[in-house]
Amino acid sequence: MIDVELRETIAAGIKRAQRHGDLPSFDVPADIPVEHPRQVDMGDYATPVCMQLARYARMAPVAIAAALVRYMKLPEYIAEATVAHPGFINFRLSERWLAEQVNAILSAGESLGQLDLGEGTRVQVEYVSANPTGPLHMGSARNAVLGDSLAAVLQSAGYDVQREYYVNDAGSRMQVFYQTAYARYAQAFGRDFPVPEDGYHGAYMVDLGQQLADQLGDALLALDPGEATPRVGALALESVIAQARDDLAAMGVHYDCWFSEASLYADGQFDAIMSLLRQGGYLDVHDGAVWFTATQLGGSKDEVIVRSDGSPGYFASDIAYHYNKFVERRFDRVIDVWGADHQGHVPRMNHMMEALGLDPSRLTLVLYQLVTLKRGGEIVRLSKRTGDMITLREVIDEVGPDAMRYFLLSRSADSQMEFDLDLAVAQSDENPVYYIQYAHARLSSILRHAIELSDSEADVSLLTHPAELTLIRRMIQLPEIIQLAAEQLAPHHLAYYAYELASDVHAFYRDCRVVSSDPADRAVGSARIRLVRACQAVLRRVLEIMGMTAPDTM
RNA sequence: GCCCCGGUAGCUCAGAUGGAUAGAGCAACUGCCUUCUAAGCAGUGGGUCCCGGGUUCGAGUCCUGGCCGGGGCACCA
Numbered sequence: 193m194i195d196v197e198l199r200e201t202i203a204a205g206i207k208r209a210q211r212h213g214d215l216p217s218f219d220v221p222a223d224i225p226v227e228h229p230r231q232v233d234m235g236d237y238a239t240p241v242c243m244q245l246a247r248y249a250r251m252a253p254v255a256i257a258a259a260l261v262r263y264m265k266l267p268e269y270i271a272e273a274t275v276a277h278p279g280f281i282n283f284r285l286s287e288r289w290l291a292e293q294v295n296a297i298l299s300a301g302e303s304l305g306q307l308d309l310g311e312g313t314r315v316q317v318e319y320v321s322a323n324p325t326g327p328l329h330m331g332s333a334r335n336a337v338l339g340d341s342l343a344a345v346l347q348s349a350g351y352d353v354q355r356e357y358y359v360n361d362a363g364s365r366m367q368v369f370y371q372t373a374y375a376r377y378a379q380a381f382g383r384d385f386p387v388p389e390d391g392y393h394g395a396y397m398v399d400l401g402q403q404l405a406d407q408l409g410d411a412l413l414a415l416d417p418g419e420a421t422p423r424v425g426a427l428a429l430e431s432v433i434a435q436a437r438d439d440l441a442a443m444g445v446h447y448d449c450w451f452s453e454a455s456l457y458a459d460g461q462f463d464a465i466m467s468l469l470r471q472g473g474y475l476d477v478h479d480g481a482v483w484f485t486a487t488q489l490g491g492s493k494d495e496v497i498v499r500s501d502g503s504p505g506y507f508a509s510d511i512a513y514h515y516n517k518f519v520e521r522r523f524d525r526v527i528d529v530w531g532a533d534h535q536g537h538v539p540r541m542n543h544m545m546e547a548l549g550l551d552p553s554r555l556t557l558v559l560y561q562l563v564t565l566k567r568g569g570e571i572v573r574l575s576k577r578t579g580d581m582i583t584l585r586e587v588i589d590e591v592g593p594d595a596m597r598y599f600l601l602s603r604s605a606d607s608q609m610e611f612d613l614d615l616a617v618a619q620s621d622e623n624p625v626y627y628i629q630y631a632h633a634r635l636s637s638i639l640r641h642a643i644e645l646s647d648s649e650a651d652v653s654l655l656t657h658p659a660e661l662t663l664i665r666r667m668i669q670l671p672e673i674i675q676l677a678a679e680q681l682a683p684h685h686l687a688y689y690a691y692e693l694a695s696d697v698h699a700f701y702r703d704c705r706v707v708s709s710d711p712a713d714r715a716v717g718s719a720r721i722r723l724v725r726a727c728q729a730v731l732r733r734v735l736e737i738m739g740m741t742a743p744d745t746m
Numbered sequence: 747g748c749c750c751c752g753g754u755a756g757c758u759c760a761g762a763u764g765g766a767u768a769g770a771g772c773a774a775c776u777g778c779c780u781u782c783u784a785a786g787c788a789g790u791g792g793g794u795c796c797c798g799g800g801u802u803c804g805a806g807u808c809c810u811g812g813c814c815g816g817g818g819c820a821c822c823a
Contacts (some may be wrong), residue, residue: 247803503823535751561752606752627786637782689759702786
């Protein structure tokens, strides 16, 4: 990539200047900063390195910059390097080279935006993984969008990515869920069977009870509730998972694997990690429970693994699950996407990795701040147990999957966000989603009108208009945006990039006529058609990574 | 009390390993459709980057002490 090559160019320039005695001897910095200047008219790339070197060289930054400019051997795509106060070197891309990139983008085809940073590293992204005790709510929406886009970004960056949903089908809450399901099932036949005090009182459970009644008939009512509950529960679980799958699919979120927590116990993974921890001396028994001694690894307190009633806690599953990910399934790297309400678990997860003899840096926990939902100016609570909640499906149906994904993606995971449903719906015509998609539709429209014009003979060197060059400059940023998003695990950069690209498209549309009846415009028109096609490819690729559609008409 | 995340324009938010005059959308105001889609374009106004100290040639960015908002500190997940 360009910034990497410029770093080398600068480093080589420093050494050459030193050899010729125009710079004093000092170590070339390992990491030479290359950035984009604030203003485009300053140049395409810049380095402030001379200001850092001033103290070692005992020279004025501008003088160092001047020496460097003399000695750097510029790559062919750099038209010029200039010195700017107080010591920047600005690099300007060759316009000829820029125009040529249109062809490069088109010939990239399917591999457009495909990097090899990951070098095929096997990475798993686990996201959503909500308890299967009811419909997904809006909190999970942010998780889904983040995780799915992260997976797409990493794929594009050259990682071998697997997308996974962890089905928490073994926790103690599940028993309560099963009991609730049974109660609603029985009630569907007019039986007066109570929903547990700490059960799930949402209306959806009534519907589910009815559905179960329709599917199972009343045969199970004859059994003892203790016997019937697991059977009703199993079907209820199946139904909830199927619904989650559907709801996520409605947002374009799909998984490679739905992993069952219960299977960890059936397959003996739990027993395996227990003996592993015991051998490592990380287990302690007191107060009737089995503890993981996180304190000996620097933790603030020990953690219960097996409760005094003999049942394993969720942390037991977490350990077995991650053992499974790293040891059984041999992922090089695992990324779990969690809501900020789980942030207290981060230290113990790292301690767990250490105790299992795994490098904690192989596990990354991406935390996102919680979404506050507002409707009618009031904050909507997201508790499943009270039943007063806004479901994921409800919002998708209201604002559409594209808007949903864009809104949730366009803010960094670290910032808590307010999702105003009324606003999202009311402003749907003025929203950035349509701005971006409209840019794509406009390009499609041009191509429809240009159907009789061929770009096979196009001479891209005719692309010299400022609006064309601005657009191309943006287009070639795709790889570095993908790299940035992949390195920071921050897909929101894509949303901003897509918006800026769309903005450049709209400006190009205004300034540069593509289809013309005047024969004199034929050559440039054909070059522009090629630009339009290349630009569409870039726009489509970003939208694809974000999980959004690229409509041809709007 | 301790830990994590925020605090940037009226509102919602960007701001890459510390760099040049801190950006965008929405909202407000002013213009622009006889030619490829006006879901668009051009322009105007709008800032003690929460406050104090520190590091640095240089701080919205790093360190430190406060303030405010959110989340967490269970034999719940």
